[in-house]
Structure formats: C-alpha cells, structure tokens
Amino acid sequence: MDREYAKTMVDHLYDEGDRDIIFFGFIIGVVSFDREDAPYEKSEADRFNHALRLANFLLSDGDFSPGKSIRQENGNFRKTLYEGGFEEFRQDLENLFGGGGIDNIDLLAGPWLVKNNIGKSAPSLSDSICELFG
Incomplete structure (x- = not known):
C-alpha cells in the first residue's frame, strides 16, 4: 500500500473533475499502475473491482455523480446521468x-x-482505499 501515492492520485481525480468528466477507463488506469507506470500485479477482475471501489468512494459523499455517453444513430454522443x-x-x-x-471500449469510454x-x-x-494502490 502506498498511502502517499493514493492521496496524490485521488487529489488528481478531484482536480480533473473540476475541469472535465472522468471516464471509467481512466479510473481503471489509476488503480492499475504505480507511480513509475509499472503495472500492479492484478488480474483483470481485480483491476475492474478496484476501479469500481474507487468510483464508489468518489460517489459516496455526493462529490461526483455517475453518467454515461450514449452513441446516437447519427454518430454523435448524448450524455446522461x-x-x-x-x-x-x-x-x-x-x-x-x-x-x-x-x-x-464501451466500458472504458462510455461510463463516467x-x-x-x-x-x-x-x-x-481510508486504509481500504489506499490498498487499491498496490
């Protein structure tokens, strides 16, 4: 567990959220790689579940809301919560x-x-959130 790195990355998510939506694929990346961009030794299922736990943490205080982009017939996207x-x-x-x-791709770039x-x-x-980074 790397508490300092976990804090840095969650702070980054909050800063990024001030500017733009955060795709679920980005959250998967956050819990998949360490500070040197080396992959953690996690299965795909663990990476997915850790990203889901981090997303739940971001949503838990009402600081974020979940949404998704839906492809329209004309090729454009519509955003909805x-x-x-x-x-x-x-x-x-x-x-x-x-x-x-x-x-x-629908998992990575649809939900946000x-x-x-x-x-x-x-x-x-919490320790349980910090443990996602390692």
Missing part, C-alpha cells in the same frame, strides 16, 4: 465487463463520473 445512482452504474459496468472484458462540487478537495482516505 444514471437515474439509479451507483447501483445502476455498477450493474451497467458489470454487464459491460462481462460482455467484453477490461478492454471493452462528473464532479458536482467544483473546487472541493478530496476527503481523507
């Missing part, structure tokens, strides 16, 4: 992961988080 909150978000992610694995409280700093991290 999950009406069912984290549970609907989680179910959609599990279905996408089950249907195409960790590299499924949007920050509700622009400018708010990241909260303190």
Whole structure:
C-alpha cells in the first residue's frame, strides 16, 4: 500500500473533475499502475473491482455523480446521468465487463463520473482505499 501515492492520485481525480468528466477507463488506469507506470500485479477482475471501489468512494459523499455517453444513430454522443445512482452504474459496468472484458471500449469510454462540487478537495482516505494502490 502506498498511502502517499493514493492521496496524490485521488487529489488528481478531484482536480480533473473540476475541469472535465472522468471516464471509467481512466479510473481503471489509476488503480492499475504505480507511480513509475509499472503495472500492479492484478488480474483483470481485480483491476475492474478496484476501479469500481474507487468510483464508489468518489460517489459516496455526493462529490461526483455517475453518467454515461450514449452513441446516437447519427454518430454523435448524448450524455446522461444514471437515474439509479451507483447501483445502476455498477450493474451497467458489470454487464459491460462481462460482455467484453477490461478492454471493452464501451466500458472504458462510455461510463463516467462528473464532479458536482467544483473546487472541493478530496476527503481523507481510508486504509481500504489506499490498498487499491498496490
């Protein structure tokens, strides 16, 4: 567990959220590689589950909301929030992961988080969140 790196990365997610949405694929990357960009020794399922736990942490205080981009017939995308909150978000992610694995483009670039409280700093991290980084 690298508590300092975990704090740096969660702070980065909060900063990035001030500017843009955060795709689930980015969250997967955050829990998949260390500070030297070396991959952690995690299975695809562990990477997915750790990203899901980190997303749940970001959503838990209401600082972020889950949404997804939906491809329209004309090729454009429409952004929409999950009406069912984290549970609907989680179910959609599990279905996408089950249907195409960790590299499924719809898993990586469809679901995202949007920050509700622009400018708010990241909260303190529990040991269980820090353990995702290692």
